[in-house]
Amino acid sequence: MKIAIIALSRPGLRVARQIQHFFPGACLFAHIRLEKTRSGEHVFGEDLKTFVGKLFRKFEGIVMIMAAGIAVRVIAPYLENKKTDPAVVVVDDTGLFTISLLSGHLGGANWLAEEIAWKIGAFPVITTSTDRHGVLAFDLLARRMNWIIEHEEDLKKISAFQVEGKEIVIFPDETIQVVSPKREAALGKETTIPFLGRISVARSNDEINHRDPQGIVFVSNRRDLPRSPQGKPFIIMRPRNIWAGVGCRRGVAGGDVVNAVQEAFNRCGREISSLQGMVTAELKSEEPGLKEAAGHFDVPLKICRNEKIREVEHFFRESAFVRKQTGCGSVAEPCAFLGSSRGEMILEKTTFSGITVALGERLLSFRWAREEKNNKERPGDW
Helix, strand or coil: CCEEEEECCHHHHHHHHHHHHHCCCCEEEEECCCCCCCCCCEEECCCHHHHHHHHCCCCCEEEEECCHHHHHHHHHHHCCCCCCCCEEEEECCCCCEEEEEECCCCCCHHHHHHHHHHHHCCEEECCCHHHHCCCCCHHHHHHHHCCEEECHHHHHHHHHHHHHCCCEEEEECCCEEEECCCCCCCCCEEEEECCCCCEEECCCHHHHHHHCCCEEEEECCECCCCCCHHHCCEEEEECCCEEEEEECCCCCCHHHHHHHHHHHHHHCCECHHHEEEEEEEHHHCCCHHHHHHHHHHCCCEEEECHHHHHHHHHHCCCCHHHHHHHCCCCCHHHHHHHHCCCCEEEEEEEEECCEEEEEEECCEEEEECEECCCCEECCCCC
16 A cells, blocks of 8 residues: 655654654655654645645555544545545544544555554544444455445445344355355365355345345356345445456457457356456467557456466367467467366357457355354454
8 A cells, every 4th residue: 555644743743753664665744844854754835735635646545643623624625436535544643543534445544544553552443334343344345355346326235234233145156155164165265254244145036035135245247147136235246256368369459359358258248347367378478469458457467388288278179270379289268277277167269350268267265254152253364
């Protein structure tokens, strides 16, 4: 997290330096009237509101050593939405309290306030309801897992149901395992999710109707999701678990690769937001069009060594021409298979104007920790 620390008073400057000691990459800004600033510290002399406006989109976290009321008035003109606003933490100039003021969940202000408090011996002030009740909100989970949330208009309702202890049903894809602590994960890498609240798992509409939950959380990369029964509030969490194996001719245009990958997702009914990365063979590692397409989707372009491809190429249709050109009998399918950690192939090699694309779906598994004694759930370890 790129952090700015702002100090207005001499006591505040001492606190700012203490914080910077524990966050050495942070930039410290002191008002010009403060004397004896140190090497590496920045000074400003303009109006505080104007100065903060310049920092607001340049830093992911802003720590303001001042009264909370001043901070509120200063940042107010620059607020847009919780997806883009930076984390803002207020610390009093005695270093007694660290207040998560803005973007507690998605921006990370709750985490930053607690980290600062832990380091300097202050009291963190966190007012987010789900945090105070020990509930992992789904928007925070999405941020941690780098997933996308759709139908966000119902997110507040879902979070409120968690806090109130009302039942929520998770409806995952068949390739996503949601298990209890006593059951070993059958597929993929297991991650412990510290959910609290009444959360259950359903695999069909009949199960949902039987439980009659207050809200539903779909965890899926599919487009053809079932409708929420009886108009129940719902959100859709899009896991990034699909890898695109790509082969192409030399000098292919990046836009053509983008169109090919998008069409591949369309053909198998998956959302492009679930693309986790692209994979290609060594021979194509410097292909500009592939790099451009990966940049367009904001995903990594991984290179698969030929020896790794040869280990699994016998599972797929081979081509003498491709072997002559690349040294491997197949590129797109083995790359998608290996990129998805030997997951399920959801689209075989398909050609789009000289570009071959195959899609592999990485199998996922996560669970939440449950305290058996009183049947209440407790946070698990990350």
